[in-house]
Amino acid sequence: MADVAIISVRGIPNRYGGFERLVEVLAPHLVSTGRRVTVFCEADAPDIRNDQWRGVERHFIRRRLPGPVGTIAYDVESMIKVKPGSVALVFGYGTAILHGALLSGRGIPHCVNMDGIEWMRAKWSPAARKWLKINELKAAKYGDVLISDHPEIANSLQQRFGVPSEMVAYGVDIKTDAGTSDARHPILDAFAGRPFHLIIARPEPENQIRLLLEGWRASGGGTPVIIVGNFESTDYGRQLMSDFSEAHFAGPIYDAAVLDALRARASCYLHGHSVGGTNPSLIEAMAAGALVVAHDNVFNRWVLGDGGLFFEDAEQLGALMRGLPAAAEREGMIANAHARCREDFMWPQILERYTDIVERLEARLPA
Numbered sequence: 001m002a003d004v005a006i007i008s009v010r011g012i013p014n015r016y017g018g019f020e021r022l023v024e025v026l027a028p029h030l031v032s033t034g035r036r037v038t039v040f041c042e043a044d045a046p047d048i049r050n051d052q053w054r055g056v057e058r059h060f061i062r063r064r065l066p067g068p069v070g071t072i073a074y075d076v077e078s079m080i081k082v083k084p085g086s087v088a089l090v091f092g093y094g095t096a097i098l099h100g101a102l103l104s105g106r107g108i109p110h111c112v113n114m115d116g117i118e119w120m121r122a123k124w125s126p127a128a129r130k131w132l133k134i135n136e137l138k139a140a141k142y143g144d145v146l147i148s149d150h151p152e153i154a155n156s157l158q159q160r161f162g163v164p165s166e167m168v169a170y171g172v173d174i175k176t177d178a179g180t181s182d183a184r185h186p187i188l189d190a191f192a193g194r195p196f197h198l199i200i201a202r203p204e205p206e207n208q209i210r211l212l213l214e215g216w217r218a219s220g221g222g223t224p225v226i227i228v229g230n231f232e233s234t235d236y237g238r239q240l241m242s243d244f245s246e247a248h249f250a251g252p253i254y255d256a257a258v259l260d261a262l263r264a265r266a267s268c269y270l271h272g273h274s275v276g277g278t279n280p281s282l283i284e285a286m287a288a289g290a291l292v293v294a295h296d297n298v299f300n301r302w303v304l305g306d307g308g309l310f311f312e313d314a315e316q317l318g319a320l321m322r323g324l325p326a327a328a329e330r331e332g333m334i335a336n337a338h339a340r341c342r343e344d345f346m347w348p349q350i351l352e353r354y355t356d357i358v359e360r361l362e363a364r365l366p367a
Contacts, residue, residue: 001033002085002362002365003087004030004036004037004038004087004177004358005038005077005078005082005083005088005089006026006036006037006088007040007090008040008042008090008095009023011058011078012024012056012058017267017280017327018093018170018279019113019115021280022170023039023091024172025347025351026351027056028037028054028055028056029354029355030354030355033355035110036232037055038056038221039058039059039170040059040061040074040078040081041058041060041061042060042061042062042063043061043062044189046062048062050281059081059190061074061077061078064221064295068094068128068131071093071095075097075098079095079099079102079103082103082106082108083266084107084108087364087365088103088109088112088361089110090143091117091227092118093112093135093136093138093139094131094135096136096138096139096143099112099139100141100142101124103142104144107366109362109365110142110143110144110145110361111143111147111166111361112139112143115138115149115277116153116275116276118132118136119136120206120275120323121204121206121275122206123204123205123207123234123236136285140163144360144364145166145360145361146165147164147168147357148167148168149167149170149278150167150362151168151302151332152299153165153277160364163344166357167355168180168354169283169350170280170347171285172286172287172295172341172347173287173288173346174341174346175260176265176289179264180292180354183258183261184258185253185255185258185261187226187258188262188265190337191224191226191265193225195267196224196226197268197269197270197284198226198228198263198266198269198270199212199225199270199272200227200228200229200259200262200285201228201229201272201273201281203229203237204236206275207274208274208295209272210243211252211272211313211322212249212270213243215314215316215317216247217314218315219319219320220318221246223321225247225248226262226283228249228259229251230251230252237285241359252266263284263285263288263289264289266287266290267291268290268291268309268324269285269292269293270293270317271285271295273295274299275299276299278302278303279299282303286340286345287337287341287345289336290337291324291330292304292307292308292319292333293308293309293310294308294309294311295311295312296312303352304337304340306336307339308333309325314322
């Protein structure tokens with residue numbers, strides 16, 4: 001078995017998003033198979049030393065430059081530090097133009113999780129979108145294995161580049177008791193025994209937080225809404241906080257038990273993500289027993305199936321929130337959402353797929 005390097009995530013444990021949540025489960029699993037696993041992590045201070053977390057080697061790299069340039073530099077330094085004889089798992093294709101020289105050219109077999117259609121995200125400038133399109137093509141060229149987290153992503157790669165990809169989504173554990181857990185947090189105390197709607201998302205335009213909040217207003221706003229995320233960190237987020245000051249912006253929360261308790265206790269979970277494949281926050285809400293109300297698009301339709309409700313605009317969302325299903329119908333939708341999780345999103349099957357991919361990469365190493 002070869003050493004495994006995991007590249008292009010912020011670090012573990014998860015303090016950011018879906019890739020990081022996947023890696024904090026996957027990396028210890030790969031360690032349990034007898035492999036040495038290194039996760040390259042961003043350091044937020046100059047004196048952080050490399051260490052171990054749940055048996056995983058954490059190699060810290062200081063981000064020296066802000067923005068996309070800093071991300072590129074971080075990825076380059078990570079790739080350079082991967083030792084020949086290893087295999088690499090790369091999450092995202094933002095620096096794939098360098099994979100040929102820094103991974104394939106050094107005899108390091110690697111797979112690339114292609115994420116969503118990143119260049120379609122509204123947050124990127126025209127120049128950034130062009131860069132991402134180029135890198136998507138290079139990932140398809142250099143990657144020994146490509147991973148798609150949704151059938152639509154797999155179809156897109158096949159149609160545009162003529163390359164196959166492995167369909168591997170994200171994992172969850174079904175939480176049937178999340179609503180009655182003893183999780184503690186001030187926001188849980190503040191809303192104990194009170195109805196509320198819930199949004200958990202990063203403050204990015206394609207997550208359509210403004211549309212969700214406009215729909216909440218259109219519903220009459222009688223039931224308060226809690227928004228979890230670091231909205232103070234961006235101009236977009238701060239503008240939303242100003243425009244919807246009557247909403248409850250709870251800030252970032254990383255405690256999984258607290259998040260699951262919020263999901264299970266919410267009157268409904270509002271999901272506005274419109275670009276990308278299988279969104280981790282959506283399947284986590286499904287697994288926790290939330291009643292999901294999601295933006296109507298091909299990505300969310302495949303993930304949620306019959307396990308929730310769909311809306312197209314703020315007016316339609318407001319109407320749904322005013323007339324949420326009664327208990328029997330609600331429980332039926334939650335049961336359907338759990339069935340979808342069991343079908344495609346349980347951790348054992350996700351980890352088995354990644355382990356198989358690692359073994360196939362190892363088979364590409366010189367004898």
